Amino acid sequence: MKKVKVGIVGCGNISGIYMQNLSTMFANTEVFACADTVRERAEAAAEKYGIPHVWTTEELLASPEIEIVVNLTTPIGHYEICKSALLHDKHVYVEKPLSLSLEHGEELTRLAREKGLMLGCAPDTFLGAGLQTCRKLIDDGFIGDPVAATAFMLNHGHEGWHPDPEFYYQEGGGPMFDMGPYYLTALVSLLGPVKTVCGMAKKSFPQRTITSAPKFGQTIDVEVPTHVAGTLEFISGPVATMITSFDVWDSTLPRIEIYGSRGTLIVPDPNTFGGPILFKPAGGESFAEIPVLHSHAMNSRGIGVADMAACITSGNIHRANGELANHVLEIMHAFHTSSESKRYAELVTSCERPRPLAPGLIQGIVD
Numbered sequence: 001m002k003k004v005k006v007g008i009v010g011c012g013n014i015s016g017i018y019m020q021n022l023s024t025m026f027a028n029t030e031v032f033a034c035a036d037t038v039r040e041r042a043e044a045a046a047e048k049y050g051i052p053h054v055w056t057t058e059e060l061l062a063s064p065e066i067e068i069v070v071n072l073t074t075p076i077g078h079y080e081i082c083k084s085a086l087l088h089d090k091h092v093y094v095e096k097p098l099s100l101s102l103e104h105g106e107e108l109t110r111l112a113r114e115k116g117l118m119l120g121c122a123p124d125t126f127l128g129a130g131l132q133t134c135r136k137l138i139d140d141g142f143i144g145d146p147v148a149a150t151a152f153m154l155n156h157g158h159e160g161w162h163p164d165p166e167f168y169y170q171e172g173g174g175p176m177f178d179m180g181p182y183y184l185t186a187l188v189s190l191l192g193p194v195k196t197v198c199g200m201a202k203k204s205f206p207q208r209t210i211t212s213a214p215k216f217g218q219t220i221d222v223e224v225p226t227h228v229a230g231t232l233e234f235i236s237g238p239v240a241t242m243i244t245s246f247d248v249w250d251s252t253l254p255r256i257e258i259y260g261s262r263g264t265l266i267v268p269d270p271n272t273f274g275g276p277i278l279f280k281p282a283g284g285e286s287f288a289e290i291p292v293l294h295s296h297a298m299n300s301r302g303i304g305v306a307d308m309a310a311c312i313t314s315g316n317i318h319r320a321n322g323e324l325a326n327h328v329l330e331i332m333h334a335f336h337t338s339s340e341s342k343r344y345a346e347l348v349t350s351c352e353r354p355r356p357l358a359p360g361l362i363q364g365i366v367d
C-alpha cells in the first residue's frame with residue numbers, strides 16, 4: 001500500500017500520539033518531516049519516532065514531497081498555517097478548533113474547495129469503535145427515532161497537568177472551544193447538523209493558578225467564558241442539552257446520552273475511541289452493555305489523517321472534513337453569541353453526516 005508522506009507542524013503535547021500512529025498504526029501514512037518553532041522539540045520528536053527530516057515550518061510547507069500537512073499548533077496558529085499549507089497546494093489536517101473566527105473557518109473551507117484540496121480537522125474520535133457502533137445502532141433504528149440528547153463535560157481545566165496551559169484561557173480556548181468539538185462532532189455524526197442554538201456563558205474565575213510543572217504558581221488571566229450551558233435543536237428534530245465547564249471540580253453527569261423512541265443509549269466518552277456503550281430498551285429493567293462492533297477502539301488519533309490519505313486515491317469525501325468542522329465552529333460560537341445577545345442563534349452553515357465506517361475493519365485500515 002502506498003504511504004502518503006505527512007509533515008507535522010507543532011511538536012508539543014499532543015504530537016506524540018499522532019507521530020506514533022501515523023508512523024506505525026496506519027498502513028497508508030508515514031511521517032516524513034516535522035517542524036516546531038522550538039527546534040529542539042522537533043529534533044527530540046524526530047529522534048523518538050524515527051522521523052527522517054526536521055525542517056522549519058516554511059521548509060516543510062514548501063517541500064514537494066509532503067502531501068498532507070498536519071497542523072498541531074495551538075489554536076492561534078491554526079488559520080495561518082492551514083492557509084499557507086493550502087496555498088502551497090498541500091492537503092491539511094488541523095487540530096481543533098478549525099480556527100478562531102467564523103470568517104477564517106469559512107475562508108479555509110472555501111480555499112480548500114476552490115483549490116480541490118482536502119481540509120481536515122480534529123477530533124477524529126467519532127471514527128473510533130465506540131462512536132461508530134453508536135452510529136450504526138442509530139442508523140439501523142435500534143433506538144427508534146432520536147428524540148433528545150444530553151452532552152456534559154465538566155472539570156476544572158487543564159492548568160493542573162498541561163506544561164503550557166495559557167492557551168486554554170485565551171481566544172480559541174475555554175471549555176466550549178477546547179472540549180466542545182468532541183461532543184459536538186459526535187452529536188453531528190450521530191444526529192446530523194444543527195439548526196438553532198440557545199446559550200448562556202459565564203467566566204466564574206478571572207484568574208487561574210498553574211499547578212503543573214514547570215510554571216507552578218504562575219497565574220493566567222482568563223479571557224474567555226469558562227462555563228457554557230445551552231440547548232441545541234437538530235435539523236432532524238432532536239433537542240440536546242449541553243454543558244461544558246472548566247469551573248467545576250467534579251460531577252456525576254453522564255458524557256453523552258441519546259434518548260430514542262425505543263430506548264436510551266449511553267454513548268462512550270467522545271474524547272476516547274472505545275466503549276462502553278449501554279442501552280436500556282423501552283420498558284426494560286436495566287441498562288445492558290452493547291458489544292463494540294467496529295475496530296479502532298484503542299487510541300487511534302490520526303485516523304482522520306489516514307482517512308484523508310485513503311481519499312487521495314479513492315476520491316471519496318474524507319470524514320473529518322472542513323465542512324463538518326466549520327459547522328461545529330459555528331455551533332460553538334453560537335453558544336457565546338446567543339449568551340451575549342440573549343437570543344436564539346440560527347445557524348447558517350450545515351454539513352453532511354460523514355460516511356460511517358464499516359464494522360470489523362482491520363486495525364489501521366480505514367476503508
Ligand SMILES: NC(=O)c1ccc[n+]([C@@H]2O[C@H](COP(=O)([O-])OP(=O)(O)OC[C@H]3O[C@@H](n4cnc5c(N)ncnc54)[C@H](O)[C@@H]3O)[C@@H](O)[C@H]2O)c1
Pocket residue numbers: 009010011012013014015035036037038041057072073074075077081095096097164178
Ligand atoms: N494536549 C492535549 O491533550 C490535546 C488533546 C487534543 C487536542 N489538542 C489540541 O492540539 C493542539 C496543540 O495542543 P498541545 O497541547 O500539543 O499544545 P502545545 O503548546 O503543547 O504544543 C504546540 C506546539 O506548537 C508549536 N508551534 C506553535 N506555533 C508554531 C508555528 N508557527 N510553527 C511551528 N510550531 C509552532 C509550539 O512551539 C509547541 O511546541 C491544540 O489545538 C489543542 O487544542 C491537545
